[in-house]
Amino acid sequence: MDLRHPLASLTLLALLAGCSSSQPAQPAAEITGECNVDNLQDMLGQNASAELIEQLQQQANAKTLRVLAPGDAATMDYNPQRLNIDIDESEVIIRLTCG
Template sequence: MELRHPLAGLALLALLAGCSSQPASRSAAEISGDCNVDNLSGVLGQSASAALIEQVQRQANAKTLRVLAPGDAATMDYNPQRLNIDIDESEVIIRLTCG
């Protein structure tokens, strides 16, 4: 097959290269919209500032959030899209869970 225009050949190669690229891999939690704290252990022991809590919620892919201090009442319903941040009396993050 002979191409009459050299630029047409380059355009064809660019088009084919675009077809072969692979999409960025996403975790099952990101696809389902569920919370995931697997990679967030680095925030344990940090002070629970509003900015940090917002950042952790985004990184966990959580739609809802609750911060629980010692003695706080919490419902027992399970919500896979909710991030629970447990803090101690000094407002230091001691545990992250989803549900």
């Protein structure tokens, strides 16, 4: 399973949901962007599902995120508001960092 396509679908779905006329859902918690993964290290070894990735972003308090699989190209810019999720070939989380 290639995780990049479900993540793109999740992002598109979130954007389209913003166009609906129904009542907005209660925000889970306001994200200030001060990313912190100290309390998330127990998530290493978990399968990186779209739901788990969304939870990790909320728990890390990160405004943005990127999922990096082996061989993926990544910019070298440092963004303290970004959660980086490194996964292996089996889409298992092997590293969580901010930056």
